[in-house]
Amino acid sequence: MDLSNLGTFSAIVGAVVSVIFPGIASATAVGWVGQSAAGVVTEDPDKFGQVLLLQALPGTQGIYGFLAAFMIMLRIGVFGQMQVLTLQQGIMFLLAALPITIVGWKSALMQAKVSMAAVNIVVERPEEIGKALTFPAMVETYAVLAFLASLLMITRIPL
Numbered sequence: 001m002d003l004s005n006l007g008t009f010s011a012i013v014g015a016v017v018s019v020i021f022p023g024i025a026s027a028t029a030v031g032w033v034g035q036s037a038a039g040v041v042t043e044d045p046d047k048f049g050q051v052l053l054l055q056a057l058p059g060t061q062g063i064y065g066f067l068a069a070f071m072i073m074l075r076i077g078v079f080g081q082m083q084v085l086t087l088q089q090g091i092m093f094l095l096a097a098l099p100i101t102i103v104g105w106k107s108a109l110m111q112a113k114v115s116m117a118a119v120n121i122v123v124e125r126p127e128e129i130g131k132a133l134t135f136p137a138m139v140e141t142y143a144v145l146a147f148l149a150s151l152l153m154i155t156r157i158p159l
Helices: 007-042 045-076 087-124 126-156
Strands: none
Touching: 007 045, 007 087, 045 087, 045 126, 087 126
16 A cells, blocks of 8 residues: 555645535535525615625635645645645644635624624614624624634645
């Protein structure tokens, strides 16, 4: 059994999971909020723009996960001359992907719940859209921090 590419394989696994888990969670979350938003727009089409913003928010975790994967792929040469990584380097890339993978997944789902509640604010008091957006934005903070942690680690792994 040839284990010479195990490091590169580990790094690619890190890229894969950083796309899959936040991506699935964001798709699920955007779907949930979209269902709530569709009911609002059925009753009052003028609220479309307000609820669309609330629907879009939990989709950002999927974007952060994709960006982390893109950075891993750039670092290891997927788009050019592929690096042969040691197992230690590969595991470092895999571990660097975990903050956005795990926090992105969980925060997208939690942000969907908060966004759905915020849709109710728009229904009752559309003039309070700023307050309605603040609640899911607070959840976003942790996705951003996780993305930054992953990004800092990815860029500092010695090759």
